[in-house]
Amino acid sequence: MNGSVAGILLALRLIVTGKAEEALALLAEAVEPNAPFRAYASVVKGLALILSGHQYEAAAWATDQLQKSVTTVDRVSFAGHAYVAGLALIAHGRHDEANEILGIPLRAGMSTRGTPLPVDGASITMMSLLARHGGRVTSADALEHVAASHVNSSLALPYSDPAWSKAMSLFVAGDTQGARDVIELIAARADDRGDIAAADHAIYVGLCVHYDDHDAEARRSRIQRVGGALALAQIDARAALTRQDPGALLAAAMRLTEIHAPQSATKHYLTASHLFRDRGDSENAAIARASLRVGSDMRALYGDTQSRKTLTSRESQVARYIAEGLSNGEIASRLMLSIRTVESHINRIARKTGSANRAEISRLSQTQIRS
Numbered sequence: 001m002n003g004s005v006a007g008i009l010l011a012l013r014l015i016v017t018g019k020a021e022e023a024l025a026l027l028a029e030a031v032e033p034n035a036p037f038r039a040y041a042s043v044v045k046g047l048a049l050i051l052s053g054h055q056y057e058a059a060a061w062a063t064d065q066l067q068k069s070v071t072t073v074d075r076v077s078f079a080g081h082a083y084v085a086g087l088a089l090i091a092h093g094r095h096d097e098a099n100e101i102l103g104i105p106l107r108a109g110m111s112t113r114g115t116p117l118p119v120d121g122a123s124i125t126m127m128s129l130l131a132r133h134g135g136r137v138t139s140a141d142a143l144e145h146v147a148a149s150h151v152n153s154s155l156a157l158p159y160s161d162p163a164w165s166k167a168m169s170l171f172v173a174g175d176t177q178g179a180r181d182v183i184e185l186i187a188a189r190a191d192d193r194g195d196i197a198a199a200d201h202a203i204y205v206g207l208c209v210h211y212d213d214h215d216a217e218a219r220r221s222r223i224q225r226v227g228g229a230l231a232l233a234q235i236d237a238r239a240a241l242t243r244q245d246p247g248a249l250l251a252a253a254m255r256l257t258e259i260h261a262p263q264s265a266t267k268h269y270l271t272a273s274h275l276f277r278d279r280g281d282s283e284n285a286a287i288a289r290a291s292l293r294v295g296s297d298m299r300a301l302y303g304d305t306q307s308r309k310t311l312t313s314r315e316s317q318v319a320r321y322i323a324e325g326l327s328n329g330e331i332a333s334r335l336m337l338s339i340r341t342v343e344s345h346i347n348r349i350a351r352k353t354g355s356a357n358r359a360e361i362s363r364l365s366q367t368q369i370r371s
Contacts, residue, residue, distance in 0.1 A: 004037055009116065011044050016156050018196030018225060020052035039069070043080030043117055047157070050088050051197045053228015056260045059088035066101065075110040076117055083119040086126050087158060091230055093263035096351050099130045113150070121150030122160040129159070129168045133357065135328065135346040137339075140165075156195035158202070161186045171209055172357070180210035200226035204235070211238045229259050237268050246275035250288050257291070266292060267353075267360055274363075311352060316365075318345045322358050323365040 007026060014023040027045050042065050050058035062085035069077035082101050089098035102123050105111075112118045128143035144165045163186050171179035183206035190199035200222045207216050207223070216223075216235055223231050233255040240249035253268035273288035311319065314335075321331045332342045346361070353364050 004041075008037060008040050008044055011048065012116070015044065015047050015051055016195055016197055018200060020048045020197065020226075023048040024052060039074050039077040039080065040115075040117060043076065043084065046081060046084035050084055050091075051157075051201075051226055053224065053226065053231065055088045055091045055228070055230050059085055059092070062088065063101070066104070075105070076112055076115055078108065078110050079105040079112045079119055079123065080117050083123045083126075083157075086123060090126065090130075091227070092261045095130050095134070099127060102127045102130075118150070118155050119157070121147050121162075122155065122157055124150065125159045125162065125164050128165055132165070132168045132172055134350055135172075135343040137343060140168075156190070156193060156198055158198050160198065161189065161202075167209075174359075176210040180206045183209060197226060204231050207235055208238055211235075211242045213239065213242075229255070230261055233259065233261070234264065237264070241268075241271065244275060246272045246279070246281075246284065246288070249275070250284070250291065253288075254291065267364075271363065311349060315345050315349050315352075318342060319349055319361055319365040322346070323362040325362075 011023040011026050014020065014026065023044070027041065027048060046058050046062045046065070049055075049061060062081040065077060066081040066085060069081065082105050086098045086102040089095070089101065105120075106124065106127070112120050124143055124147040128140045128147055131137075131143060132140035144162075147165070148162060163182055167179045167182040167186070170176075170182060183202050187199045187202035187206065190196070190202060203219050204223045204227050207219070216239060220232070220235075223235055227234075233252050237249060237252035237256065240246075240252055249268050250272040253265040253272060256262070256265035256268065269288050269292035273285045273292065276282075276285035276288055317335065318331055321334060326334070328339050328342045328346070331337075332339045335342070346358075349361055350357075353361065
C-alpha cells in the first residue's frame with residue numbers, strides 16, 4: 001500500500017515539475033493501488049495525459065471515469081476528473097461542455113480540501129473565466145469570490161493562481177497586452193515555485209491571448225511539452241492571424257481538424273476564406289469554405305450540435321451591435337433589455353457560432369453581412 005501511495009505522489013510531483021511523460025511511464029509500471037487510492041491514481045493519470053499534450057485522450061479518460069464515480073460518490077474522483085476533463089475540453093474550445101463538467105462537484109457540494117489533490121480552487125477559477133469570457137459578469141464575480149477562499153489549498157497546476165481572473169477581465173475588455181502581462185507574471189511565479197506545468201500552460205495561453213513571434217519561437221519547446229500537437233497548431237494559427245496569412249491559417253485549421261479540435265478549426269477556416277476572398281483568390285477561398293463544412297460535420301460528430309443552429313433574430317441584432325462596437329450596456333439600452341439578458345444572448349451566440357470572444361462574434365457578423 002505504501003509503495004502505491006508513494007508512486008502516486010511521485011507521479012504527481014513529476015507532473016507538476018513538467019515531466020508528465022515520465023509520470024505516465026511510472027504509472028504504467030506501477031502496481032494497481034488498493035481501493036482507497038485508486039481514485040488518486042486515476043486522476044493523476046488524467047493529469048499526466050493532458051499535461052503531456054494528450055488532451056483528446058485525457059478528455060475521454062476523465063469523462064469516462066467521472067461517469068463511473070457517480071456510483072461510488074467519491075469526492076476525489078468527482079472533482080479531480082472534472083478538473084482534468086475541464087482542462088481538456090477548454091483546450092479543444094468546447095467551453096460549454098467544460099463549464100458543465102466543472103460545475104458537477106460544486107453543485108454536489110464536494111470538496112477536495114485536505115486531500116493530496118485539492119483542485120477546487122483551480123476548477124472554480126476556470127468556471128469564473130468561462131463565465132467572464134461568455135459575458136456572464138455576475139456569475140463570474142460570484143465564482144471568483146468562492147475561488148478566493150481556496151487559494152492557499154489549491155494544487156500547483158494550471159489556473160490555481162487567482163490572478164487569472166484579472167487577466168481574463170483585461171482580455172474581455174480588449175486589453176490583450178495587459179492580459180498577457182498578467183499571465184506572464186503568473187508564469188514567472190509558477191516557475192519560481194518550481195511549478196513548471198503551470199508555468200508552461202500560462203506561457204501557452206499568454207501567447208494565444210497576445211501573440212509575439214519572438215516569444216513564440218523561443219518558447220516553442222515549452223508549449224509543446226505542455227500542449228503537444230494541439231497547442232502548437234493553436235499557436236501556428238495565432239501566428240497566421242497576426243500576419244494575416246490565409247494559407248498558413250488554412251494549414252493550421254486543417255491540423256486542428258485532424259487532432260479532434262473542430263471547434264477551433266471552424267473559426268479559422270472562416271477567417272481564411274474571408275482573407276483569401278479579400279485578396280481575390282477565389283479558388284483557395286472555396287477550398288477554405290469546403291474545409292469549413294468538414295469542420296462543421298466534425299463538430300456535430302463530437303457533440304457540438306448547438307453550434308450549428310441558426311441565430312434567432314434577436315441574437316442576430318445583438319451580434320450586429322457587437323460588430324458596431326457597442327458595449328453590453330449600450331446594446332441593452334438600444335433593445336430595451338436588461339444587461340443580464342444581453343449577456344445571455346451573447347453567451348448563446350458564442351455557443352452557436354463557436355466564437356471565443358466579442359472580436360470573433362464581430363468578425364463573423366461582418367462576414368455574414370458582406371456575403
